[in-house]
Amino acid sequence: MTVSSVRPKSEDLWMTQLKKFLLPAAFLFPAGFFLAAFIAVPMIQAILLGFQRWNGIEPATWVGLRNYENLLQDKVFWQSMGNVVYYTVATTVFQTTIPLLIANILNSGLRGSTAFRFLYFLPVIISLTITGLLWRMIYEPNFGVLNEILRSLGLRDWTQLWLADRNLVIPCIIAVSIWQSLGFFMMIFFAAMQGIPQDLYESASIDGANVWHRFRFITIPMLRSTMTVVIVLNTIGGIRAFDQIWVMTTGGPNHASETLGTYLYRTAFGALGSSNPHLGYATAIAIVILVFSLIFSIIQIRVGQVNEVEL
Amino acid sequence: MIATDQYRVIQRIRELVTYAFLILLSIVMAFPLLWMVMTSVKEQREVFTSFLPRQLDFSNYERVWHAMDLPNHLGNSLYVAGINVAIVLVTATLAGYAFARFEFPGRDWIFYVFLAAMMIPGQAILIPMFQYLKSLDLLNTHVGLALSMTGGAISFATFLMRAFFRTLPFELGDAGKIDGCSEWGVFWYVYLPLARPGIATVLIFQFMGVWNEFMFSTTFLISPKLKTIQPALYQVIGRYSVDYTALSAGLLLAILPILVVFLLLQKQFIKGLTAGAFKG
Numbered sequence: 001m002t003v004s005s006v007r008p009k010s011e012d013l014w015m016t017q018l019k020k021f022l023l024p025a026a027f028l029f030p031a032g033f034f035l036a037a038f039i040a041v042p043m044i045q046a047i048l049l050g051f052q053r054w055n056g057i058e059p060a061t062w063v064g065l066r067n068y069e070n071l072l073q074d075k076v077f078w079q080s081m082g083n084v085v086y087y088t089v090a091t092t093v094f095q096t097t098i099p100l101l102i103a104n105i106l107n108s109g110l111r112g113s114t115a116f117r118f119l120y121f122l123p124v125i126i127s128l129t130i131t132g133l134l135w136r137m138i139y140e141p142n143f144g145v146l147n148e149i150l151r152s153l154g155l156r157d158w159t160q161l162w163l164a165d166r167n168l169v170i171p172c173i174i175a176v177s178i179w180q181s182l183g184f185f186m187m188i189f190f191a192a193m194q195g196i197p198q199d200l201y202e203s204a205s206i207d208g209a210n211v212w213h214r215f216r217f218i219t220i221p222m223l224r225s226t227m228t229v230v231i232v233l234n235t236i237g238g239i240r241a242f243d244q245i246w247v248m249t250t251g252g253p254n255h256a257s258e259t260l261g262t263y264l265y266r267t268a269f270g271a272l273g274s275s276n277p278h279l280g281y282a283t284a285i286a287i288v289i290l291v292f293s294l295i296f297s298i299i300q301i302r303v304g305q306v307n308e309v310e311l
Numbered sequence: 312m313i314a315t316d317q318y319r320v321i322q323r324i325r326e327l328v329t330y331a332f333l334i335l336l337s338i339v340m341a342f343p344l345l346w347m348v349m350t351s352v353k354e355q356r357e358v359f360t361s362f363l364p365r366q367l368d369f370s371n372y373e374r375v376w377h378a379m380d381l382p383n384h385l386g387n388s389l390y391v392a393g394i395n396v397a398i399v400l401v402t403a404t405l406a407g408y409a410f411a412r413f414e415f416p417g418r419d420w421i422f423y424v425f426l427a428a429m430m431i432p433g434q435a436i437l438i439p440m441f442q443y444l445k446s447l448d449l450l451n452t453h454v455g456l457a458l459s460m461t462g463g464a465i466s467f468a469t470f471l472m473r474a475f476f477r478t479l480p481f482e483l484g485d486a487g488k489i490d491g492c493s494e495w496g497v498f499w500y501v502y503l504p505l506a507r508p509g510i511a512t513v514l515i516f517q518f519m520g521v522w523n524e525f526m527f528s529t530t531f532l533i534s535p536k537l538k539t540i541q542p543a544l545y546q547v548i549g550r551y552s553v554d555y556t557a558l559s560a561g562l563l564l565a566i567l568p569i570l571v572v573f574l575l576l577q578k579q580f581i582k583g584l585t586a587g588a589f590k591g
Binding site: 020021023024027028030031032033034035037038039040041042043045046049056102105106110116118119120121122123124125126127128129130131133134135136137138143145179182183184187188191236239240242243246247260261264265268269279282283286287289290293294297298301 | 332333336340341344346347358398401402406408415426428429430431434435437439440442461462494523541542544548553555558559565566569581585
């Protein structure tokens with residue numbers, strides 16, 4: 001058998017090469033089109049807009065780094081930044097530890113575990129807007145059920161202004177966030193725990209390990225990458241927090257619960273009808289959110305790749 | 312024998328404490344939802360007197376259904392979600408398949424670009440998107456809103472579909488080709504039917520995302536009539552600020568569609584929602 005008899009003609013070779021490009025290109029084109037039109041274009045515009053002054057009506061003027069310089073001297077911006085750090089750290093700590101512990105309890109072969117999981121998961125399916133409005137009713141100082149319960153228990157002194165109290169407003173919002181997301185992170189931990197080989201626990205038991213030992217020395221190390229994913233998801237969620245806070249307090253009272261998201265929104269679209277919007281300045285805030293969440297997204301993807309390799 | 316008895320007692324106590332804790336937590340978790348259900352079937356003046364309603368009064372639902380214009384807003388949400396989910400599913404299935412099955416130069420780099428799109432928060436593109444839709448004459452339209460939510464969603468859905476296609480054996484496609492299938496035939500007749508669970512996951516994830524979305528919806532739809540359900544509810548809260556019976560009924564009616572889907576497809580639903588945590 002000669003080699004030349006199996007070698008394809010050069011035309012065919014060219015065709016197969018072309019096919020190699022065309023076929024994937026055809027499959028990727030629709031997605032690529034939407035990605036370019038509805039992510040890439042607005043993203044580039046956002047970066048440019050961050051260097052401009054614009055009220056949305058008159059032509060924009062190029063101001064270089066002025067928006068970012070102004071941000072550094074903006075008290076409300078720094079207050080929002082502080083609130084975001086407070087909210088993000090607290091939600092990340094609570095929304096990692098509490099779901100982990102509860103998943104561990106539910107994974108111990110308890111009867112009725114499915115029912116508890118179902119119940120705890122229910123708030124997850126409800127939108128942040130609806131839970132925000134619901135909790136707004138609950139926290140309302142005069143008519144809200146929370147103060148109502150405290151009064152009926154004879155704890156009148158414990159009643160609070162809740163969302164209207166500048167010191168309590170963020171803890172109140174954090175409580176809602178924990179309530180809403182508990183089921184979600186619990187499910188993630190629970191699913192990961194199901195993947196831990198049972199004989200690890202059995203051999204540990206034979207060696208005399210108690211419940212705590214098994215949790216500390218088997219469950220936690222086996223869940224390390226899952227924990228990182230949960231921590232990163234929580235961090236990104238905290239940096240981007242908007243919906244629920246906007247619905248409950250619109251950043252108030254007096255910026256006490258202002259986050260980067262709510263401040264951006266207020267600056268761009270305003271307490272409607274107020275002074276002219278500062279679209280360039282608001283976009284600069286958006287870029288700050290982008291940069292911080294990018295950092296953690298990259299960590300997330302790194303961890304995700306580690307996961308894939310481990311599988 | 313004493314030792315085992317003691318052990319059994321300790322086991323029993325531990326179990327009781329665990330159950331007590333879980334039940335207490337259940338009460339805390341369920342209370343806001345139960346309170347909402349109870350309030351929605353009360354008479355207005357009953358709201359503050361007792362937790363349980365004296366008698367079930369469904370008139371609030373009737374009252375709110377038309378006063379809040381719910382059929383219209385629910386319909387708007389369904390329409391926007393329909394357009395968006397269709398676009399995302401078709402494009403992401405094709406792209407995910409290409410990344411999983413084809414070898415072509417620059418594949419990994421193109422895939423990284425898709426990944427990068429996933430990391431962009433909605434806030435970053437909110438303002439340019441507003442102007443952009445305006446220039447396309449799509450501001451304040453349902454199509455515009457549906458399109459504005461495609462970008463990031465497609466990249467994430469592509470990511471999931473790629474991961475899903477990669478779990479299917481390669482040999483199937485080769486067998487298909489030997490039987491005379493074209494590349495398109497292999498995709499359409501061999502892999503697509505097998506990808507149904509993956510498609511279901513993406514479908515539920517995306518539908519739920521659009522249904523519950525607030526920031527884009529409240530910004531890009533301006534006419535009250537056009538609003539989707541989430542911003543519509545936010546809009547009426549001023550009008551019903553102390554009418555908790557009406558508000559509760561309205562919120563419950565807005566939750567109902569998602570709740571029904573959740574009850575019917577619990578497994579896929581949980582998988583769909585938690586898929587984001589397991590990249591790959």
